[in-house]
Amino acid sequence: MEISIFGFSISAPSDVIAAWISTVIMGGIITFYVVKTNKFPLIWSYLRTTNHRKIGTLYILFGFLFFSRAGLDALLIRLQLAVPNNEFWLFQFEKYDQLFTTHGTMMIFFAAMPMLLGLMNIVVPLQIGARDLAFPFLNAVGFWLFFAGALIFNFSFFLNSAPGIGWTGYAPLSTSIFTPDVNSDYYVFGVQVSGLGTIFTALNLIVTIIRHRAPGMKWFRMPLFTWATFVTAIMILLAFTVLAIALYLLMFDRMFGTKFFSGPDGDPVYWQHLFWIFGHPEVYILALPAFGIFSDIIPTFSGKRIFGYSAMVFSIVLIGFLSFTVWAHHMLTVGLGPLLNTFFAITTMTIAVPTGIKIFNWLFTLQGGLIRFTVPMLFSLGFIPSFVMGGVTGVMLSVSAADFQFHDSQFVVAHFHYVILASTILGIFAGIYYYYPKMMGLRLDETLGKWHFWLFLIGYHLTFFPMHITGLNGMPRRVFTYDPGDGLTVTNFMSTIGAFLMGAGILFFFWNIFKTHRENEPVSDDPWNGRTLEWTVPSPSPEETFDPMPVVEGMDPLWIVKKEGREMRTTTDHRSTPIARDSILPVLMALSLAALTFCMIYQWFIASAIFAVGLFALFIVRSFTDEKKEHYGKGEAS
């Protein structure tokens, strides 16, 4: 489409123009609302905050924004695939590539990861009796780096330069030989910047869990969500670091002519190894925190303690370990040879064992319990059978001989959506419904929540179950159409209907949030009759929590005192609180880095050098204005 403004004529595809127009309108509405209700002090306080609950809320807010955007992409994909030989809007060929690349990359890096990190941020300190994360400033930096990365990645679409190389960015397609334009650079830099933030947040969570537990909160008294977070954070440090180097190498290949993934000695398969050494643990990085959430919700609404606590902890650790030994099952058809294929097939099958232990422990927790079917519980119950189905197809895929048939087909797409949606997305929704009182001081509406749950769950199965059959009937992934004679029409059309049911579920979620905030009915500290420490602090959790500091006397500390009908014991003898002070520096650092990378993408090296100087100047300002200055050097008195 051609548009002419003030004599300049710009040509852009109509979807990009539609995105610009709707963004401007939305931006206008939000600005009007902000001005009218004078929300500036609130925005200013969130820009400068280092508090774990507020940062967690920001993570979830923006994660959900990108989830909606990536979900919209999914609907567009389904519309294009609804009927054979379809030409929906302009999503064919390259445009379709960009569509599924954006959908995948956004869902993994800018939707699922931030929403999980947000829940960890909010919940973990409250569960272990920490007053904040160990490094509040770094926590803000971590969030704003994610935000900067997402900003860069999203910007590509608005400039009609969305990457089209798949979320896996496989070489040689991702090298400058085949995609010389800036599109793929947006992928490289967007993911790199947000990955850096993820590493910092993971480090922060680890130190918090090691060092900031309340008196009596021994390792084997920690709630399972905290355990899952701890193991996940360690996995993030290992996996995202390898991804950072993979992207670093790809950046050099694209911009400075190095020969890692092309040329006479360069090897595209090396990219696959590096990517999946990150990529497979990443799947468990997404799943384990969700397991943790379910492991805390199911006991609460069964009125029983978790069955097999130590086996649950052990299986989390074992899954975390095994996830680093299976990466090449994504590469069974590359030609690594029968020996390696067998090795990776066997390790992959082994993961089913600890996962199975968890499934049975959840079932045994339910057995004989007084089950309350609240919305968080429904999401948890919906997760169990759905996830098992995804697990079963996972074992099918690990049979390397059979994988030659399944590989790169819609069957694979069905499999990983079954596992990731069931664990991560249902887990995130369960977590949001469960912890909304701690985030906002409100409880989401149960009736609308049930509409959300049932529409989403039915839509999910209707979308992805037929997709197995589509795949087995021969439809490859990442192609934009099929012939009427291929026998794929019925199952594809069913998938499209299912996708829209899921979309309808999300609309109910929006309505729910809107309704809950309009009615604005404050909720008690412990609305679910909870078992753990987070339900002892006020809703929403204040900036100063755990004063006085509780003493933990066993697993499920709140449940212990409820059973014995007494107050929780407290103490003044506890470790010192992390030092925090609101600061605008994290935002400025992240924005400088975003500006720097934006200039790098367009190879304006002088401009990026200027922003780099700015970034270093901010580091120096930070060092000179350290918030510890006011608290140190007081001698023994303080």
Add this chain to the structure above:
Amino acid sequence: MEMNAKEAELFRDKQIGFFIYLGVEALMFLTLFVTYFIFTPSSEGPHPSEIFDAMTVTLSSIFLLSSSGMLYFSEKALSSDKKKSMLVWLGVTFLFAVIFMVFEISEFSHFVSEGYTTSTSSFLSSYYVLVGLHAAHVLFGCFWMGVLFIQRFLPQFPKTLYYEKFKIFSYYWHFVDLVWIFIILIVYLRYLI
């Protein structure tokens, strides 16, 4: 340097956090070492033994590795509250780091002048991204030392906080030296003897 209980506790947090961060850095370098190992030598371009110069490597190593010792003296002086000698040793550390950078830059520019750039071969690609990333760490350390130098003169800067910042820098610097030892062993030594 006497820290009170609260400061010692917060310092310990930071120490553990920074050690974990150095673990992340170590993994980054490990991945680059593996990359170097896979792609060296290449079928095209020069063989590493043709271009590496034992003299440059030895001289630059002497300065960088001994700078760790200089920093140790500076730390000793800081612990016993000898401001002047602490600053002198920190200055020497800085100087040695700068000399190392001069050697490094001259080595790189020598290679480039002979036509051996990042795009010459996979070997040189992996050489530049590994040794270059290390050099960037040294450069960052130089600026960090500059900041520490200035902060020592600020009257309101609490001594215990300064000590904490100094210690964290020293971990960084010793780590960067350790990586250089691996660079000598894996990148250079195999092709020099």
